[in-house]
Amino acid sequence: MSVSMRQREIERQPWAGPKRKYDIVKEGTIAVVVVAILTIGLAWIFSSPDEPALTFKGWATSAPENFIVTTVAEIAGTSDSASYGPPYNAGESQAIGPISPAQWPGVTQPIDPVNDFVIIPLKSQQQPQGVMTALQQWDAATPDQQMTWATNLDTAINDPEGADGDPNKVPDGDYGPTTTLTAGLFHMATSGALDGVLPAPGQFFNTNSTKQIMFLGDGSYLDDAGTAFHLQGDLWGMMNETGNFPGQQWLMPFSFWYQLPIFNSADETGFAATLTANGDIYILSIIGVFMLLLIFVPFIPGLRSIPRWIPLHRLIWRAYYRRRTQP
Amino acid sequence: MLGITDPPVATPTFIEWGWFSISIPNLIVIGVMVLLFALAFVLPFPGSHGKDSTGDES
Amino acid sequence: MSTEQSVEEFVPTTWTGKIRKSAQRALPYDKLMPETQPAYVASWIYVFGVLTIAALAMIIVSGTILSIEGPTWWHESSTGHFVNSLHFWSVQLFFLFMVIHLWGKFWMAAWRGNRARTWITGVIAFVISIAAGLSGYAVQTNFDSQWVAFEAKDGLNATGVGAYFSVTNLGQMLMVHIFLLPAVIAIIVVAHVLFVRLRGVVPPIDAALVEERNRVEEMQS
Structure with a gap:
């Protein structure tokens, strides 16, 4: 059996190799305690923003x-x-x-x-x-x-x-x-x-x-x-927050497109003018495509092989890769 | 003119490179995220060099 | 094993019995709550999944308190403001841990070996969390929610989604934020974790190479 066939077999079967002791409940409990302490600490020190609504x-x-x-x-x-x-x-x-x-x-x-x-x-x-x-x-x-x-x-x-x-x-x-x-x-x-x-x-x-x-x-x-409050859309506004607080940084891949000159054009006519006038639908379509790519990474040739080509996994599993059954 | 053009609270400082702009709090959170990601890769995990149920370490 | 029938011997005669048998075969208790883990599960990158769930638990606890007291309580009460701060920072931690978890699983190619469902449910949980976050910003009943609602509506309207998911409608957003989206996220997260337990943690990309190398070394010694 070739190494790649054996690899596929290993991936599909229940793990038969070396194991270590593991306590899923203890791990979960520690995680909850750590995150609770972190959250209470951050909330205590930094509070949260609340600007009154306009009327x-x-x-x-x-x-x-x-x-x-x-x-x-x-x-x-x-x-x-x-x-x-x-x-x-x-x-x-x-x-x-x-x-x-x-x-x-x-x-x-x-x-x-x-x-x-x-x-x-x-x-x-x-x-x-x-x-x-x-x-x-x-x-x-x-x-x-x-x-x-x-x-x-x-x-x-x-x-x-x-x-x-x-x-x-x-x-x-x-x-x-x-x-x-x-x-x-x-x-x-x-x-x-x-x-x-x-x-x-x-x-x-x-x-x-x-x-x-x-x-x-x-x-x-x-x-x-x-x-x-520095919240305008063409200034990464959706990501920002009133006061001195982090905002929705997870919207960065979305806010990014609004910063591009092509979606931010002062032109009256032409390609950039069309893209700017219809910016929301173009940008959300782009985001939609990227989202589908992310969801279907496991099935997209090339994309799914990137972790093999850029082998960061050697760092993650370095201890396991160094293992020897015989000393 | 408008009372609100001078916000009553501090707005964050922004770092700008051309069209790129980010508030310091956002930059800190993203920086912490990248740092934790990198540390998770390089820091040794406790017990990863210890004994386990079948094999043993070299 | 004296009184209990083994799973394989059990012949179901009802819908209930059939579901029980397939559930017991797919996820027996020792797989659901294991006492061991493959030896390769040894890196700090593995802790970010459980940290994400812990942050979600904090979000739910702080959000439950906020929901009991009502949407404007936290403007008037210092206790309320503190609970809001807990909610705010647990959301920041939730996304921070989740993104690191996603990056980590990408570099492990964790979808290998029939684990695509785990990856897909994870990405969907991420996307729905973004919608949940947005609806949360819209129900703060302060300037931030006025601004976020006004800005976000254009993108949603352009896709047609805004016709049914109206960020400017406080009543709708409140219900979506405190019931619908959390319920969807909870279901997806449970499915995600069950898929992980069902298939086990993905083996290293070079697991077969290591096995082969060790076999050769064993033969030589």
């Missing part, structure tokens, strides 16, 4: 202009949430060529920013007479009329030659009730009422924070906080 009240108070501009974008349907696509609303989503997996399940968590973020929260609370009248005017208008008002205000407030993001500098125009609605939501936010109402207006229980996170993310408040 809409905090946003509207510390960045009022940005809150107002974002609210106008929600009414006009120009925010990130409004144009996100599946699973929140109908629209385009990231794709590899013609393949766009986000479209397959469709809209499973519908978000309609103008109603979910602005109109319904306003209606769920008692409002000043002006806001009540504005809501009635809004409801009575046709969708086209609503859109015209909202687009006029959205354009005016963001006009780089005019208001340029400053709500106080918006010139007079045909905005209908949209300015009053925006002001009404702003007051709800500064009073803290929006924080409680947004996830489930008029409901007692709320367990789904999706609408809060989406609205919060449409403005610059969350983004600025992320930047301040």
